[in-house]
Amino acid sequence: MLRYSLYNEDQIREPDLPESYGSENSSAADNQQERLIKIGWITGYVDGEGCFSINLVRQPHRYNRRGYKTGFQVAHEFAVTQGASSLESLHLLVKFFDVGNVYINKRYDNHKEHLHRYCVRTREELVKTIIPFFEQYPLRTSKQGNFLKFAECMDLMGTGAHLTSSGLIKIVEIAATMNHKKPRTEIIRILRDYTPDTDPHR
């Protein structure tokens, strides 16, 4: 699996962080230490609060879009969720990865604070930035298994698997084993029964 990596050895050693972290002397060596600690912090934080997910969204009326030929869109997302009081930590992720955004998920029940989510959703940002980072710096909890499945689904999409029913079934079967999900027998049944000649745009 050959991917472009944002974080090769030279870049790690480069003192490119403006912030000072735990030290008043911001020499190059300190900055390198700081960068490695921050890289580690991201892996630990994602082990705690992160989620890699693959979902299928029905798009029955948009067969003319290349990606939705099967009647389904594959929605891929990397997200980290946190309460409003720790919003700043999500902006650290935006700043570090330089992709993705923070969205608010307002809660009006008796929860104490709104939720915020750092999300990366575009395939390009996931494949070029997020996946190479976690390939280089693996997670240390069972989320690593989800990450590997997520990366496998993105690889399959890179070969166009999601454009055919059989390929999409493969993706759905992998996704069904992620994040304690329920089996998606209904979607797989629909995809198995799919007859392309009902699609006027093919």
Added chain:
Amino acid sequence: MLRYSLYNEDQIREPDLPESYGSENSSAADNQQERLIKIGWITGYVDGEGCFSINLVRQPHRYNRRGYKTGFQVAHEFAVTQGASSLESLHLLVKFFDVGNVYINKRYDNHKEHLHRYCVRTREELVKTIIPFFEQYPLRTSKQGNFLKFAECMDLMGTGAHLTSSGLIKIVEIAATMNHKKPRTEIIRILRDYTPDTDPHR
């Protein structure tokens, strides 16, 4: 606040980790990188899953123990909780800090897995190992505020504050602002009303 720190500069630079992490070449520089990434991972993981807590436990019949003169024991704990599937990540913490243990918290309702908790509870281990680590490598979420309050309570205990009602009230008032706790007006009222002459052991 002067404390013994396990992790001075020399120790960080020392290649003392047996495991290889993301590299087959385990040179000293690699080991140093690995150690910094692991330090960062711990701060991120604790930002996600960790908890510093101070609780008061009634000990009405143990006035003869030096620490329980007020009728209360201060229970101090650093804990990281995780599902059984990520148990290994908690053992990483035991190995790294060389203090604390992992306990099981069995769940028999409809949850998918038992919970496990990495806990450090003794004052010595908290003061000599856990607190100096997080002073040197700060958390990046709102848990940092809880940590600082926790360390302040432990400092107060270091001066014997918990042995008097007025000192214990100070600790309880700080603890009441940690971890979204409810105000502990009841305990504070009991402590304010406390009359030492009801205690036969004083």
